[in-house]
Amino acid sequence: MTELSQSLQALSERARSATEHIQRLRSKxxxxxxxLADSEKELVEQLNTLISAIETKKQELTERLRDERTKRIHCLKEQINRVTSLLTKSTGLIQFCIEMLKESDPSAFLLVN
Structure with missing residues (x-):
């Protein structure tokens, strides 16, 4: 019976060791x-901060682009107005010269107009 008792005691010791090992594994x-839950929470917070910063930068850059577009369009409209004015004056001068060339006495035409 001693051998059986020793075997049972050894088996009991192994069972106790296995139980302790299981408890350590559960604890781990x-x-x-x-x-992992803490890491996930931290990751989500950092990503939300990053997304917020990107959204803010997106709004800033979009606003700058719109302002730049408005300035360029304004400059182009001013250029169009200046060139249109010069073209109108040039066209008037060309018409005046054409009429002057049609006259037999150009100096008389200048006096009348």
Missing amino acids: SETVNRN
């Missing part, structure tokens, strides 16, 4: 879950 599992 809980620690891993807790750590």
